[in-house]
Every structure is written in C-alpha cells, then in structure tokens.
Amino acid sequence: MDTEPHTERQDATRFVPLFTYLRLFKNIPSADVDVIQQELSYRSLAEGDYLLKEGSIATNLFFICDGVVRIVTQNEQGRELTHYFLKENQLVTILDSFNRGVPARESIRAACPTQVIVLPKRSLLLLYDRFPYLKELIDKLTQQTLLYKIQIRNAYLGEDAMTRYQQFLIRQPEIALRVSLQSIASYLGITQQSLSRIRRNSF
Structure with a gap:
C-alpha cells in the first residue's frame, strides 16, 4: 500500500488547482x-519522502500542486537511478501497477518540498461510474503525461554527458533550479562529481 505522510482533508480550497487544470x-x-472533492485528500511531502515505494501496489493517482517528484529505481549496486521528473499540473502514478494491481517496479519520491x-x-x-466523462479525461491526461516523459527522456539519448546537461537546462530549467x-546527476546517468565538473566547464 502507498505510504501516507501528512494527509489532510479539511480545506476544500486546496483542491482548486486540480479542477482548474x-x-x-x-x-x-x-x-x-462538490461530489468529486469529497473523495480527495491533500498531502505535503519533504524532499526525499515517498509517494510510492518499489514493490508496493499503486493504489493512488496523484496530482502535483506544487513541487517536483521523480520516478526512481535502484540498480544492482543499490544506487538510485532517476528516470523521470514531473512537476506542477501533472498526474503521476506507476501506471502498470495502478491499472493491473501488481507490485510497482519503480518508486515515486519528492525531489523537493512538494504538495x-x-x-x-x-x-x-x-x-x-457516476461521471463517465471523468474516466475519459483522466485516461487522456495520464497518457499525455506518459508521452511527455518518454519524449523528454528520448531527447537525451545518444548524447555525451556535457550535452545531456546542457539540454537538461534548456528543456527542464524549472526542474534544474529546484x-x-x-x-x-542520477537523472543524467553520471556521478555527482562529474556533474560538478561539467557545471564548472559548461557554457
């Protein structure tokens, strides 16, 4: 089951960003x-907190109001690998686990303070069942997010580390700042020491 730190229900105004989107x-x-928001809750996370741990079954879909989350796995050496970043106004879950009820192969973690x-x-x-249009809308938006993740990730394929970092700054500057x-470094597939060196020599 998903872990649930700092979950709150009481303030309906907190759900406004979702419906605006x-x-x-x-x-x-x-x-x-009025009906839909009765089923929602609000969660605040510190950097590093989990929304979902690898091996758990995804039972929630999340809408990011503020902050950045990352989709991560661990390699055989126990090193954490970041596959994707997602930010405000995006839906996130581990879709295969959510849809099929199987253990997730990835984790979702807050990359900075996140709501x-x-x-x-x-x-x-x-x-x-009550609002059939809602399923069509949510399915469309989750697929849109999936395509976004793949397109962004593919943009870095085949590039050297310096170019990957420069492309990251151009394509995802709002993430780089936060x-x-x-x-x-995990996202770009390099060590933190290599990234520090690239930053000194970049541009």
Missing part, C-alpha cells in the same frame, strides 16, 4: 466538483 480540457459542473492531491483508485472507480545536484 481539468477544466482546461473539459467543463466540469460545480455540482460534480499533491491524492485520488484513490477505489474512489476513482466509483466516480467513473532539485538537488544528486538527483540531476
């Missing part, structure tokens, strides 16, 4: 919002 793609009546809205799977399934050098 969803309404960019679909008009959601206020009466529907998310929690959409439990069990609640979503009930809401999908996460640790260790996380960036």
Whole structure:
C-alpha cells in the first residue's frame, strides 16, 4: 500500500488547482466538483519522502500542486537511478501497477518540498461510474503525461554527458533550479562529481 505522510482533508480550497487544470480540457459542473472533492485528500511531502515505494501496489493517482517528484529505481549496486521528473499540473502514478494491481517496479519520491492531491483508485472507480466523462479525461491526461516523459527522456539519448546537461537546462530549467545536484546527476546517468565538473566547464 502507498505510504501516507501528512494527509489532510479539511480545506476544500486546496483542491482548486486540480479542477482548474481539468477544466482546461473539459467543463466540469460545480455540482460534480462538490461530489468529486469529497473523495480527495491533500498531502505535503519533504524532499526525499515517498509517494510510492518499489514493490508496493499503486493504489493512488496523484496530482502535483506544487513541487517536483521523480520516478526512481535502484540498480544492482543499490544506487538510485532517476528516470523521470514531473512537476506542477501533472498526474503521476506507476501506471502498470495502478491499472493491473501488481507490485510497482519503480518508486515515486519528492525531489523537493512538494504538495499533491491524492485520488484513490477505489474512489476513482466509483466516480467513473457516476461521471463517465471523468474516466475519459483522466485516461487522456495520464497518457499525455506518459508521452511527455518518454519524449523528454528520448531527447537525451545518444548524447555525451556535457550535452545531456546542457539540454537538461534548456528543456527542464524549472526542474534544474529546484532539485538537488544528486538527483540531476542520477537523472543524467553520471556521478555527482562529474556533474560538478561539467557545471564548472559548461557554457
């Protein structure tokens, strides 16, 4: 099961960013919002906190209100590898685990202080029955996020370390300013010492 630090329900205004985002793609009546938000919770995380640990089953979908999360695995040497960063106004879960109910092969961790809205799977399934348009919308947005992750990651393939870092600054500057050098090095597939050297010599 997902770990749940600092979960809060009481302040409905905290859910506004989610509905503001969803309404960019679909008009959601206020009466529907009133029902949907009853199933949501709000979670605050410190840097390094887990939203989901590898080996657990993803039972929640998360909407990032503020901050950055990273999708990580560990290699055979126990070194953490960062595969993706995701930021505000993006949905995140480990999709295969969430959809099929199997243990996740990746973890989700906060890369800096982060606030998310929690959409439990069990609640979503009930809401999908009541509001069929919601499933279509959520599915579309999760697929959109998946494509975004793949496109960004593919942009770095085949490049040397210096070029990967320069492309990272160009493509994801808002992430570069907010996460640790260790996380960036992990994402770029280099050591933190190599990244420090590249930063001194870059541009």
